[in-house]
Amino acid sequence: MSRWLVxxxxxxxxxxxxxxxxxxxxxxxxxxxQSEKAIIHLNQTIKEERARYEQADRMLAETARQRADATRRAGELADQLRALAGTDPCVDTRIGPDAAERVRQYRTSPPVSVSGSSTGVD
Known part of the structure; x- marks a missing residue:
């Protein structure tokens, strides 16, 4: 019986x-x-962050290219103005900020129609 018990x-x-x-x-x-799901989620998050960084890098590169183009164009225009300054005295005339503001207001405001004898006067 002890065998059976053991x-x-x-x-x-x-x-x-x-x-x-x-x-x-x-x-x-x-x-x-659960760990595998967490790893997959973290991997996806890393991919999304990498995509955002790459998009930001592309935007910054495009901005830098546009800035370089604008700087180059500004230099070309400055060269053209310097070349014209000696030939035309009007080109070297300085326009004050008040005159520039009046022109801006004139261009942005709607035209005023005045009846009377001032037809054709700017």
Whole structure:
């Protein structure tokens, strides 16, 4: 009978160890799945950030190109004005800020229609 008791205790112990192992394996698999999901999410976030940085880099490069073009064009216009300054005295005339503001207001304001003798006068 003691053999049967030892065998029964051994079988119960093995069954318990097997059950504990299966439960532990299930928990570890669940943790592994959760970790894998977290890694996938972080990978996607990194890809999105990289895409945003690349877009920002493209925008900055385009802005730098436009600025270089504007600087080059401004230099060309300055050269043209210097070349014209000696031939035409009107080109070298300085326009004050008040005159520039009046021209801006004239260009942006709607035309005023006045009836009377001032037809055709600007």
């Amino acid at each position: 065998l029964a205790v051994l079988l119960i112990g093995l069954s318990g160890a097997l059950a504990w192992s299966l439960i532990t394996i299930g928990e570890l698999k669940a943790e592994a799945r």
